[in-house]
Every structure is written in structure tokens, then in C-alpha cells.
Amino acid sequence: VHDPGRRGRGRRVGVMGGTFDPVHHGHLVAASEVGARFDLDEVVFVPTGQPWQKSDAEVSPAEDRYLMTVIATASNPRFSVSRVDIDRRGPTYTADTLGDLHRAYPEDELFFITGADALEQILSWHRVDELFELAHFVGVTRPGYRLADHHLPRGSVTLVEVPAMSISSTGCRDRVAAGLPVWYLVPDGVVQYISKRGLYRRGAATARPGP
Ligand code: ATP
Numbered sequence: 001v002h003d004p005g006r007r008g009r010g011r012r013v014g015v016m017g018g019t020f021d022p023v024h025h026g027h028l029v030a031a032s033e034v035g036a037r038f039d040l041d042e043v044v045f046v047p048t049g050q051p052w053q054k055s056d057a058e059v060s061p062a063e064d065r066y067l068m069t070v071i072a073t074a075s076n077p078r079f080s081v082s083r084v085d086i087d088r089r090g091p092t093y094t095a096d097t098l099g100d101l102h103r104a105y106p107e108d109e110l111f112f113i114t115g116a117d118a119l120e121q122i123l124s125w126h127r128v129d130e131l132f133e134l135a136h137f138v139g140v141t142r143p144g145y146r147l148a149d150h151h152l153p154r155g156s157v158t159l160v161e162v163p164a165m166s167i168s169s170t171g172c173r174d175r176v177a178a179g180l181p182v183w184y185l186v187p188d189g190v191v192q193y194i195s196k197r198g199l200y201r202r203g204a205a206t207a208r209p210g211p
């Protein structure tokens with residue numbers, strides 16, 4: 001069957017990197033929206049290892065962030081979660097993430113999905129051409145956002161406006177610390193996981209090991 005939208009034999013795979021501390025409905029809506037607009041076969045969520053820019057102490061353990069992401073994505077047959085970043089030592093760099101996934105899915109076309117804020121930082125990297133060889137970049141934005149001019153190669157970056165942009169992990173953590181509900185901001189299973197593990201409570205040590 002002739003399929004003009006597709007190049008080669010590989011699948012189209014979205015890559016959604018993030019701290020996911022916690023994963024929330026903004027992430028899930030963004031992945032779903034980009035998946036539909038770009039006709040993706042799968043979106044792989046990739047929780048970061050020790051996140052760049054955020055200091056270690058402020059971020060929940062990688063296994064908690066990984067498990068919340070698994071819980072949040074389990075019901076969607078097109079969503080999956082990768083451990084490539086949490087199993088690699090040191091801070092996470094987009095080039096490493098994409099390199100590892102390219103090796104894992106050599107036939108497939110990768111679409112790196114990221115918020116426009118993070119995209120601006122990635123595009124300021126001095127070896128950005130390497131990234132464009134590994135993936136097409138999709139910046140999810142609130143309506144009306146415009147990307148600063150980075151002299152990007154034609155067609156290397158696409159912006160997609162998504163609803164639910166005002167949900168943030170910071171907002172969710174602050175709400176839990178203040179004793180406010182996060183029901184409907186994050187999936188039900190994630191609400192229950194946060195409660196079970198005592199994450200984000202005021203004064204709670206975030207680097208606490210599991211049982
Ligand atoms: P924090 O508040 O700690 O910065 P966050 O909500 O931005 O967390 P991240 O894990 O940092 O969550 O985000 C992962 C990716 O998802 C980033 O590229 C980010 O820009 C994007 N993103 C975050 N929130 C939303 C949202 N509401 N809608 C769409 N994309 C989002």
C-alpha cells in the first residue's frame with residue numbers, strides 16, 4: 001500500500017524526555033497530541049537520570065519517577081517508558097538519549113518532543129547539528145508562542161500548540177506540600193503512588209530510598 005506520509009520501512013517513534021517528578025496530564029496530552037499530528041506509532045517516555053540544571057537533592061529518586069511514568073502510561077498501547085537515561089550514569093544529555101534510542105530502534109524515525117522552554121536551551125547547544133541528524137524536534141507550546149531565531153535548518157523543528165499547558169510538575173509538588181489535591185492534574189494511579197511513598201510532603205527528604 002502506498003503511504004506517502006512515510007519514509008522507508010521504519011516506524012515513527014516519539015521520544016518524550018522529562019524529569020517527570022511527577023508525570024502529569026500536561027505531559028500525557030502533549031504526547032497524545034503530537035502522536036496524532038505526526039502519525040506516530042509509539043511515544044517513548046524517557047525519565048531523566050540526574051537531571052541537568054536541577055540539583056540532585058531537589059529531585060525524587062529515579063525509580064519513583066520511572067514507576068510513576070509507567071503507571072501513567074500503562075493503559076495506552078502506544079505509550080511506553082524507557083530506562084536509557086536513568087540507567088546511564090551522570091547527567092542526561094539529549095544527544096545521549098537520542099543516540100541510545102537510535103541504537104535501540106535503528107530502522108525508525110525519531111521525533112523528540114519537548115516543551116518550548118527546554119527546546120530553546122537544546123537549540124543553544126553548540127553541536128545542535130548532531131541532534132538534527134538523530135531526530136526531528138517538536139516543541140510543544142501554549143498558543144501564540146514564537147521561537148527565537150536560531151538559524152535552524154529548514155524542517156528540523158516544528159511547534160505544536162497543546163491544551164493543558166498550565167499544568168506543571170512544580171505546581172503539583174507545591175500542591176502536595178501545601179496539602180492541596182492533585183486529583184485530575186495527574187493520573188489517579190500517580191495520586192495514589194505519591195501518597196503511598198509520601199512524596200513531596202513538606203519537610204520530606206526527597207532522596208529517601210525505597211523499602
Ligand atoms: P517542572 O515544573 O519541575 O519543570 P515540568 O512540568 O516542566 O516540571 P518536566 O518533566 O520538566 O515537567 O517536563 C518534561 C517535558 O514536558 C518538558 O519538555 C516540558 O517542557 C514538557 N511539559 C511540561 N509541562 C507541560 C505541559 N503542561 N504541557 C506540555 N508539555 C509540558
Ligand code: MG
Nearest residue numbers: 115117168169
Ligand atoms: Mg519544566
